[in-house]
Amino acid sequence: MSSVSFSLEATDGLARAGTFRTRHGDMDTPAFMPVGTQASVKGLSPDELRAAGATMILANAYHCYLRPGASIISKAGGLHGFMAWDRPILTDSGGFQIFSLSRLSKVDDEGYHFASHLDGSRHTFTPESVVALQEALGSDVAMALDDLAPAGVDERRAADAAERTLRWAERTLAAKAEARQATFAIVQGSTFEALRRDNARALVALDFQGYAIGGLWVGEPKAEGLRAAAIVCEELPAGKPRYLMGVGTPEDMLAAIAVGVDLFDCVYPTRSARHALALTSNGRLNLRNSRHADDLSPLDERCGCAACAQFTRAYLSHCFRAGEALGPRMVSVHNVAFMTRLAKDARAAVVDKRFAQWRAERERDFTPEDKRAAD
């Protein structure tokens, strides 16, 4: 019995509009998931996230395991109780975090053997242990443990990672004890078309509740990453959600929606905000640029978020210059609202069968200020 369901409601070319249902509420797709790596979406409260249109958010099992530990989160009623988030939560399994953060990590058929990036302590993650970990965290969607290869590896190395990811996916299903938690498999295979297709087909045969596309946006040329995502989407069943992990900018998200992806997560809107970068319907604004110091307009005239409803560019840029925490916080509110709205607008365009035209208009609007922001 699955605790989640997905229905595809419209398509326009390869782009899709659907609904993902969970016991913590429904989410329209395409959807952007803000990232709460350490059980907190950086700088934002649950109220602000809801007001900014966030539905499902992501937390990292790797980080939560190391600090504060699964035990206290479980005692608090899982991540939902611990971080006071009443909407869906997806947890990543840790493969990518070990790959990118941990020192002295080694992968073998058993799993990952790694040193904590916090204190160097030694740990092992297996497909089975991360199932138990994510069940303790109580997320709505758990990710199977995957093995991923860095950008630029040869086909042999990429095939090994994809093959191990497949074997781990089988072990993941065998280890599951909590029927209320959905599990998504992660397709690997780097940028090799045959590997991607084979890995996707084999994982689809295992009948997960959703499929992620992993191991991309890790340094390969962006066109190759997008091509790999498109190839995987061709192999995935229409009736299951498709999640491109760690992506991305507004432009990246639109490009991936165009090839059939439904779900996205990225630290981009909150990390950019901490660097004074605001996403707007006319492109990016760097609030440290002196031209904003006396600009009494909001970040984006077309936005109704808490930042745009209350504050001017002049005030927010003052907060950055003065080191006031309200600056990055309010730009985070705005950037998350921007990304969730962009996904929502994309969905409306798919439903109206005008996605390609809508996307071209959005991208044209982004461009001029991008160039100005570089000055």
Place this chain on the structure above:
Amino acid sequence: MSSVSFSLEATDGLARAGTFRTRHGDMDTPAFMPVGTQASVKGLSPDELRAAGATMILANAYHCYLRPGASIISKAGGLHGFMAWDRPILTDSGGFQIFSLSRLSKVDDEGYHFASHLDGSRHTFTPESVVALQEALGSDVAMALDDLAPAGVDERRAADAAERTLRWAERTLAAKAEARQATFAIVQGSTFEALRRDNARALVALDFQGYAIGGLWVGEPKAEGLRAAAIVCEELPAGKPRYLMGVGTPEDMLAAIAVGVDLFDCVYPTRSARHALALTSNGRLNLRNSRHADDLSPLDERCGCAACAQFTRAYLSHCFRAGEALGPRMVSVHNVAFMTRLAKDARAAVVDKRFAQWRAERERDFTPEDKRAAD
């Protein structure tokens, strides 16, 4: 015509309960004013400040003058428009900030000649220029420029500062152009009783709309500071508000209410919060203490603030250990709510003629956890 009014509604011993009325709303006194030095109460949004019970907040004319400058604030509709605060605002005049922050400052009868703490640029503040500055900032209450002496000076030096403060107060009144802005004078005289009494009487004769007690809590023994505040209160008219500048902790505020003070401001609740210190009805909690890591109770069982309604000590202490900005922010919400509620409860105790008993109970409750927090 005054834009503010004050009515004294009850007394209990020397403690007072009143109402301070402004064109941005009424404030019950005693009241605690959160500090928004740079036109932002650190970490908090206007919504959070209102929910935490803040009424009048403080901003520093010195800081706003140096960055972002009065011009853009004035264009934005004054501080109220610039920082999106619809309740009263009091601006400090800059004497204390130059005293404590600026380099190479020199005071003479004209005013202060100082170097910016930001970039070393040279500036002069006169009683007249800070009137114009605060009128441009549009605060509800402006403070007259004062000269203050460090703790421990001899009587001659303290007398000079008090005498200059009095002459500057006369010039302040002569310079005022904006009738809608109230002006408070600042009583100086260090810890010398005769100086404090003389300075208070002379300033009272000038008929300001309120009186502040300045130059205390700057390093003198706390008992001497409290005694000086009590002496000044004896000289001040019952029908005007009394403001003890830069004070203080919960215990300091209660002690000063007991001698007749109405208004307080301090960075204490927000600065403490950034250092993981939560104020509770049972004393202070250091959230970096390991004993909070698995404590699923709220910061304060008797508090209904947004932090206590949503989060446990375990979660908030995790945020501090993990460097998540939500930690200091939520503890700031809580600490401001604690201080505003403490002032409100003090008022109710005055109205009920049980202030001394109520204060003794509060102070007894504070004590045990204070000691535990030191472990």
